[in-house]
Amino acid sequence: MGMKKIFLFAVLIFVFTSVSAQKRKYSTFYEQRATLFEALHTSPKDIIFLGNSITNGCEWAELFDNTHIKNRGISGDICEGVYDRLDPILKGKPAKLFLLIGINDVSRGTSVDSIAGRIKCIIEKIQSDSPRTKIYLQSVLPVSDVYNMFQSHTSKGKVVVDLNSRLVELAKDKKVFYIDLYSHFVDKATGKMRSDLSNDGLHLLGKGYMLWRDLIKQYVN
Numbered sequence: 001m002g003m004k005k006i007f008l009f010a011v012l013i014f015v016f017t018s019v020s021a022q023k024r025k026y027s028t029f030y031e032q033r034a035t036l037f038e039a040l041h042t043s044p045k046d047i048i049f050l051g052n053s054i055t056n057g058c059e060w061a062e063l064f065d066n067t068h069i070k071n072r073g074i075s076g077d078i079c080e081g082v083y084d085r086l087d088p089i090l091k092g093k094p095a096k097l098f099l100l101i102g103i104n105d106v107s108r109g110t111s112v113d114s115i116a117g118r119i120k121c122i123i124e125k126i127q128s129d130s131p132r133t134k135i136y137l138q139s140v141l142p143v144s145d146v147y148n149m150f151q152s153h154t155s156k157g158k159v160v161v162d163l164n165s166r167l168v169e170l171a172k173d174k175k176v177f178y179i180d181l182y183s184h185f186v187d188k189a190t191g192k193m194r195s196d197l198s199n200d201g202l203h204l205l206g207k208g209y210m211l212w213r214d215l216i217k218q219y220v221n
Contacts, residue, residue, distance in 0.1 A: 026081055033074045034085045042092030044132075046070050047220060050089065051100040052077040054141065054202075058209050064220055070094075078104045079118035083125065090129040097126060098216065100138040100181075102167075103202070106159050107152040116166040123174045135176040136219055139164045141185050144192035144201035154201040157191060177219065184215055 026034075033056075042048065047069045049060045055073030072089055074081065082101050089097075099122065105115045119137070126135055140163055145154040164182055171178035185208065187194045193201055197208035204212070 025084075027076055030074050030077065030081060037072055037085060038088045040070075040088070042070060042089055042094045043068075044093045044095055046092060046094040048072050048089055048094045048097040049100075050082060050097055052104055054103070054204060055100055057203060058212075063209060063213050064217065066220070068095075069220070076104060077101065078108070078110075079115060079122065083118065083122050086122065086125055086129070090126060090133070093130045094133050096134045096136065096220070098136045098138060098179075098219075099123075100140070102140045102163055103143070103153055103160070106140070106156050106163065107150075112159060112162045112166055115163055116170055119167065120170055120174065123170070123176060127174070135174075136179055136216070137167055137171045137176050138179045138216075139167060139182040141204075142182055142187075142191070142193040144187075144190075144195070144198065146192065146195070147199070147201045149200045150202045179216060179219065181212065181215060184211060 024031075045068045047066070049055050049058070049069065050072045052073060053075035055071065056075045057073070058071065060071050061067055061069040072085075074085075079101055082099075099119075101119065101122070102115050105118070123135060123137070126133055140160050142160060143150075143154040143157050145151065145157075147154070160182070164180075168178055185194055185197055186192070196205075197211065198204055
């Protein structure tokens with residue numbers, strides 16, 4: 001009888017923890033950052049950088065020496081996560097928004113069609129809620145599997161190419177600016193992320209952010 005009680009107790013604990021995990025839609029880090037962003041304000045003078053860890057990892061205001069630049073990147077974020085946290089960003093009707101998202105969706109095996117469709121939803125919501133905001137859709141960056149890190153991401157370089165082709169079409173369809181970062185970050189001999197720009201095949205070194213700055217400064221200023 002004692003063993004049965006222990007077993008039932010263990011089952012109840014498992015069910016409780018499973019239900020609790022299912023209730024959390026996103027990571028604890030996502031919640032930490034998203035709730036902070038809800039408490040912060042944007043303004044019509046602001047320039048928003050929106051995306052995942054690749055955006056999260058930069059000090060954008062310092063990079064451009066512009067205090068109106070706001071970093072709204074969240075490590076690990078996906079298209080749906082970006083969409084779900086647009087309201088606090090768009091409330092202030094920012095002047096410009098630079099979007100880079102999709103590689104974490106790729107890593108999860110989400111189809112190119114689905115990712116492009118979700119990015120389309122993001123763009124349409126921005127255009128609806130803040131029509132004066134200029135949108136800059138940036139290509140997904142290349143990846144490299146030579147480091148044997150983040151293999152669910154870095155093994156899918158071909159998918160990134162296919163996704164970027166769709167994003168070019170999407171930008172034309174929605175009449176937003178498209179910025180091709182990919183061709184500047186890729187090693188054309190290997191088709192992988194340049195080794196001088198990343199030390200894990202996914203995230204950027206300082207040199208990578210400096211290159212990014214140089215490629216988009218004409219749009220930021």
